[in-house]
Amino acid sequence: MEEILLMTSLATKQYLLDSGGYSYNIDRQVYFNRSAKKIFSVDFLEDHEGPEIEQSINEKTDGREWRFYFNSPPPESVKRQVVESLG
16 A cells, blocks of 8 residues: 555656656756756655645746755755756
C-alpha cells in the first residue's frame, strides 16, 4: 500500500511539473521553466508534497529574476552556473 501511495505522489508531482511547462535538466538535476523563471531541485520536489509544489508553481513573481526552490538556498555562484547552463 505504501508503494502505491509513493507512486501516486510521484505521478502527481510529475503531472504538476508537466502541466506547468517545466523541463528537466539532467546535468543540473533541476526542473525549470524559462518563461516563469523558476527552478526546482529534485531534492526539493522529493521532500515536499504535491499541494506545496503546486502552490510554488502557481506563485506569482515579477519575472525579472530566476526563483530557486531548493531545500536550502544555493550560493550565488551556483545560481549563476545553473542559469548560464539553462541558457
